[in-house]
Amino acid sequence: TGLSRPQRILKAVQKNATKGNPESVIAAIDHYCRHSEWAMNVGDEKGLILDSVVTEVNPSTALELGTYCGYSTVRIARLLSPGTKLITLEFNPDYAAIARQIIAYAGLQDKVILVEGPSGDLIPKMKQQHGIKSFDFVFLDHWKDRYVPDTKLLEECGLLRKGSVLLADNVICPGTPEYLKYVRNDPRYESRYFKSNLEYTKVEDGLEKSVFLG
Numbered sequence: 001t002g003l004s005r006p007q008r009i010l011k012a013v014q015k016n017a018t019k020g021n022p023e024s025v026i027a028a029i030d031h032y033c034r035h036s037e038w039a040m041n042v043g044d045e046k047g048l049i050l051d052s053v054v055t056e057v058n059p060s061t062a063l064e065l066g067t068y069c070g071y072s073t074v075r076i077a078r079l080l081s082p083g084t085k086l087i088t089l090e091f092n093p094d095y096a097a098i099a100r101q102i103i104a105y106a107g108l109q110d111k112v113i114l115v116e117g118p119s120g121d122l123i124p125k126m127k128q129q130h131g132i133k134s135f136d137f138v139f140l141d142h143w144k145d146r147y148v149p150d151t152k153l154l155e156e157c158g159l160l161r162k163g164s165v166l167l168a169d170n171v172i173c174p175g176t177p178e179y180l181k182y183v184r185n186d187p188r189y190e191s192r193y194f195k196s197n198l199e200y201t202k203v204e205d206g207l208e209k210s211v212f213l214g
């Protein structure tokens with residue numbers, strides 16, 4: 001049945017982007033997914049909000065839950081200061097294989113650690129495996145039913161500190177009502193909703209930014 005959607009996205013990057021140029025990789029994926037076939041990248045509109053939060057936080061340690069093809073991985077990693085790392089977790093090995101190639105094509109492989117496996121198993125290993133004390137920034141973009149359990153796991157593993165910023169994609173579409181209730185009702189979080197649109201569409205979606213108060 002030919003190439004998978006992630007494989008077609010990689011081909012579009014190899015055809016239309018310039019090696020070592022993250023902006024061109026982002027533009028190539030956005031053009032392909034807007035004009036050829038939709039894919040679940042955070043996209044250009046929500047991507048600008050992601051950029052502004054990453055720039056504001058300027059994290060020394062960052063975690064992404066859900067790599068997919070590496071689009072948001074590239075968006076985040078291109079903004080990180082030298083010497084800082086982004087750890088990205090991906091459950092699907094086929095997605096991970098494509099993401100590694102797209103991240104490398106952007107020239108950002110030295111700033112990114114891609115780990116394959118279920119986030120619920122990998123989060124408790126972050127300290128010992130990667131020498132992480134805590135995360136300054138976490139981007140939740142994997143599976144809506146994992147947002148609450150993984151947030152609780154980050155808390156329990158002592159991976160959040162006073163001021164850690166969580167940014168969650170898809171809080172409207174497909175929607176994460178449990179997560180919104182959790183971060184909006186828990187006094188340990190200061191939450192704010194950034195209204196936007198589902199990637200490459202006119203459907204409403206948004207990002208929820210939640211600061212852990214410790």
Ligand SMILES: O=c1[nH]cnc2c(O)cc(-c3ccc(F)cc3)cc12
Pocket residue numbers: 040041042066141142143144169170173174198199
């Ligand atoms: O499953 C998803 N994980 C991470 N991000 C997603 C994302 O940005 C969008 C969607 C999505 C949205 C609408 C639809 F009709 C079908 C899929 C899923 C995920």
Ligand SMILES: [Mg+2]
Pocket residue numbers: 040041042141169170
């Ligand atoms: Mg998403």
